[in-house]
Amino acid sequence: MPTDMPPTRTVPRPAEQTRAQQITERLRAAAGRNGALGALLLLGAAMALMSPVFLSTQNLLNIGVQAAVIAILALGQTFVIISAGIDLSVGSVAALTAIVTGLMVGSVGVPPLVAILFGLAAGLAAGLVSGILIAYGRLPAFIATLAMLSIARGLALVLSGGVPVAQPAAVAWFGSSLWGWLPVPVLVMVALGMLAAFILNRTYTGRAIYAIGGNEEAARLSGINVRRQQLIIYGLAGTFSAVAGLVLAGRLASGQPQAAFGYELDAIAAVVIGGASLAGGQGRAFGTLVGALVLAVIRNGLNLLNVSSFWQQVVIGAVIALAVLSDTLRKRRT
Amino acid sequence: MNTTARDSMPESRSGKELLRVDGLVKRFPGVTALGGVSFRLHAGEVHVLLGENGAGKSTLIKCLAGVYQPDEGQVFVDGRPVTLSTTRDAEELGIATIHQEFNLIPELSVAENVLLGRPPRRLGIVDRQAMYDQASAALERVGLRIDPRTPVRTLGVARQQLVEIAKALSLNARILILDEPTATLTDDEVDRLLNLMVELRSSGVGLVFISHHLEEIRRIGDRVTILRDGVGVGTVSATTPSDELVRLMVGRAIASQYPRVRTAPGKELLRVDGLSSPGSFEDITLSVRAGEVVGLAGLVGAGRTELLRAILGADRYTTGSVCLRGKPVRRHDVRASIHAGLGLVPEDRKAQGLVLGASVAENLSLVSLRAATRLGIVDRARLERGARRAVADLGIRTPSIRSIVKNLSGGNQQKVVMGKWLSADPAVLLLDEPTRGVDVGAKVEIYQLINELTASGRGVLLVSSDLPEVLGMSDRILVMAHGRLVGELTHTEATQDAVMALAVKEVESSRAH
Structure with missing residues (x-):
């Protein structure tokens, strides 16, 4: 006799209440899937109420520009984190890219577009070296990319002699605006977001990334060449970092060897706020973009409200903790 | 419940009732792992739980160890109803479980493992001498004569198991549950373990013993409770002929x-x-x-x-x-x-066969992913068709191909593993x-x-x-x-x-x- 049947109800529950509950449940499910998006909208609404300039087109584009570098780094990081790895070197690699690109024009004398290719190649190479250390050297990703963090930063300092390197106009374009209003960094961020989403959802490597992050052994026994895919994953992260380096150099109008210092942590934060799990197997490009925007909105809004940058760090830390906490609670409930 | 079996239930030679399990039910999404199991354990008794793989033995002992909470039914210890919300609750009531996977920390010494989490302290500092003395006393009871400073990782399976039992006894366990303790032991080691269990029984400990080996059951068991498909079929004497035990366990003709x-x-x-x-x-x-x-x-x-x-x-x-x-x-x-x-359905489907957090469709297309890729781009429609076909052909019971594999029952999970290979032909x-x-x-x-x-x-x-x-x-x-x-x-x-x-x-x- 099944005893989980409740005893007969004396008062039948009104149908409307059930429907209302259904609706709340559905809303809750939608909010659950897009937790980061909900947070972003909530933050946006709060900022709009507190500061009249927040919703101006100019300010929104500013937020996009401010988010772009972290967002692009974070998109590269997304591949790595979904595969259950981590890449601490993305900030250093971004700086190295700008130095290499600037020097190829200034000291070697190749055409600017070729120099940009060299810069991208430097980022790809850095990622591949990390990938080789991880896939074939069996180093933990944390250690291999911690080493690359130091190596890439060191090379940027060695090559530049520790002083800023001038950038060609082609790099400056990455920091400019089209038709006087559309910032190229925002354009690049959106384009790379779509590219990352395409890679993750539609390509063999993308699907393999989820499988490797979800269960590496099962992926291997199913015929996925885990080592080769790891090379591709870290190569992608390096290349995305290189693009971020170009955007940053374009905005600063020079290649700074100390640029993007500590950005790897913001990139990881953006990925995690976007719903990815550091344990691997979960995450989306769209979530990462939203995560980067959440960070940018907080910084922008707190600036508008004249909150000191010291306090901003405290707030951002709290937001990271809250974002992941709400994610964990949500998963525990289901 | 087989009433004739219960009526003829032999009274054990033993003392008072230590543990009573009454109509335990445990459901998981999509499966009823336990559908009503009852048995009693007396002091000085070896009570065998017998059943096929998947009959619910593991779920039952996890309920008794405080790992799972039963949905229905009641557990009594010393005649009093108890709620085992955590493993700590079970420990405090004197219930100790030796799982197939040991809960030992390989890098720590035997003594530290025996007294894990409660080393003797003086002014907040671990009193090493007292720790070694207490551990030695516990090891003495299980007949393990080794230096308590030995790191656990240097011990073989049999000795690690004895360390686990020593740990349980040092917690004053009166109810000792052993989940297939003999499965990984050599014959000599099995012999020693069974002798130890007999000694513990005569000192008044109640033992719940899970084993598939009928001769072991005959040798030291007092009574046998048989589980089939999560339901308690009955409790019989351990002297019951093997054919009868197998019949009760399987419940149908073997052919x-x-x-x-x-x-x-x-x-x-x-x-x-x-x-x-x-x-x-x-x-x-x-x-x-x-x-x-x-x-x-x-x-x-x-x-x-x-x-x-x-x-x-x-x-x-x-x-x-x-x-x-x-x-x-x-x-x-x-x-x-x-x-x-070639294709391999591996031994451990959770660790090697499935991406547990991914959907049924994603798991089903793991192997055929390469074949469905042109110029690096995956033909998702083709994979989806393949997944739907596999679900239909294999009769995989899942709410949708987008359901997460972790929530399926063991049998359906295994069909997903087989399905991912079949799609690769x-x-x-x-x-x-x-x-x-x-x-x-x-x-x-x-x-x-x-x-x-x-x-x-x-x-x-x-x-x-x-x-x-x-x-x-x-x-x-x-x-x-x-x-x-x-x-x-x-x-x-x-x-x-x-x-x-x-x-x-x-x-x-x-x-x-």
């Missing part, structure tokens, strides 16, 4: 359990020649023909799993070769093996314990799948520790012992005794030298 349809085998598909991997297996030569199921029998640790993994190319081998349809397969290359037509499928932890109904469905595979001209190499299964489903049986093939039997000449005689003979002769 219908293995619906093998045998066909005349065709040409050779898989040939393994002189494969060796020192420490795992030595000089293995075998073949699998079209339409044939070749069973690989042997004791746990005979090297069967290692062999299957090496054939697929997942593990390295030093010498030998693998040929498929006459063509040699590139060594140590899983992808090449799959491309040539392998010539020979290597099955490693394909029905472990799968309920009886799903087992038969998996056997039907094996029939369909061979009917369509494929071959199967089947490893299973379930001897009746190997006998019932194989056309030819190879026996492996200590990494070597020691015999081959046709299905007509193979009996449990014949297979075990081969599997054990080699063990004895290798012990002799």
Whole structure:
């Protein structure tokens, strides 16, 4: 006799209440899937109420520009984190890219577009070296990319002699605006977001990334060449970092060897706020973009409200903790 | 509940009732793991829980250990109803469980493990001398004479198990639950463990003993509670004849359990020649023909799993070769093996077979992903069609192909693992314990799948520790012992005794030298 049947109800529950509950449940499910998006909208609404300039087109584009570098780094990081790895070197690699690109024009004398290719190649190479250390050297990703963090930063300092390197106009374009209003960094961020989403959802490597992050052994026994895919994953992260380096150099109008210092942590934060799990197997490009925007909105809004940058760090830390906490609670409930 | 069994329930020789389990029910999404189990444990009794894999024994003891909370029913300790919300609750009531996987920390010493979390302290500082003294006393009780400073990792399985029991006793456990403690022990070690259990029984401890070995049950068991498909079938005396125990456990005629349809085998598909991997297996030569199921029998640790993994190319081998349809397969290359037509349903589906957090569709398309890719782009519609077809063909019970695999029952999870291979259309499928932890109904469905595979001209190499299964489903049986093939039997000449005689003979002769 099944005893989980409740005893007969004396008062039948009104149908409307059930429907209302259904609706709340559905809303809750939608909010659950897009937790980061909900947070972003909530933050946006709060900022709009507190500061009249927040919703101006100019300010929104500013937020996009401010988010772009972290967002692009974070998109590269997304591949790595979904595969259950981590890449601490993305900030250093971004700086190295700008130095290499600037020097190829200034000291070697190749055409600017070729120099940009060299810069991208430097980022790809850095990622591949990390990938080789991880896939074939069996180093933990944390250690291999911690080493690359130091190596890439060191090379940027060695090559530049520790002083800023001038950038060609082609790099400056990455920091400019089209038709006087559309910032190229925002354009690049959106384009790379779509590219990352395409890679993750539609390509063999993308699907393999989820499988490797979800269960590496099962992926291997199913015929996925885990080592080769790891090379591709870290190569992608390096290349995305290189693009971020170009955007940053374009905005600063020079290649700074100390640029993007500590950005790897913001990139990881953006990925995690976007719903990815550091344990691997979960995450989306769209979530990462939203995560980067959440960070940018907080910084922008707190600036508008004249909150000191010291306090901003405290707030951002709290937001990271809250974002992941709400994610964990949500998963525990289901 | 079988009332006649209960009426004739023998009174144990023992003292007062320690533990009473009353109508325990535990449901998981989609499965009822326990559908009402009752039994009583007295002081000074060895109470056996007997049942097939998936009958609910593990779930039951997890409820008693405070790992799971039952949905219905009540547990009584010393006649008082108790709620076991955490493992700590169980510990405090004197219930200790020795799981198959030990809860020991390999890098710490034996003493630190025995007194884990509660080392003797003086002014907040661990009192090492007192710790060693207390640990030694606990080790004395289980007859383990070793230096308590020894790191646990240096001990073998049998001694680690004794450390676990010593730890339980030092917690003043009066109810000791042992989950298949003899499964990984040698005969001598089993002997010593059973003697220890008898000693503990005479000191008034109540023991719950899970074992598949009927002779062990006869030797030290007092009463046996039988579980079938999550339901308690009854409690009988341990002197009950083996046939009767098996009948109660299986609940039906054995013949219908293995619906093998045998066909005349065709040409050779898989040939393994002189494969060796020192420490795992030595000089293995075998073949699998079209339409044939070749069973690989042997004791746990005979090297069967290692062999299957090496054939697929997942593990390295030093010498030998693998040929498929006459063509040699590139060594140590899983992808090449799959491309040539091999597939492996691994032993541990959760750790090796499935991406648990991913959907049914994603898991089903893991192997066919490569084939569905053109210029790096995946044809998602094709994969989705394949997944829907697999769900329908295999009768995978899931709310949707987007459901997360973790939420399916064991049998349906296993069908997903098989399904991901079937969509890649392998010539020979290597099955490693394909029905472990799968309920009886799903087992038969998996056997039907094996029939369909061979009917369509494929071959199967089947490893299973379930001897009746190997006998019932194989056309030819190879026996492996200590990494070597020691015999081959046709299905007509193979009996449990014949297979075990081969599997054990080699063990004895290798012990002799």
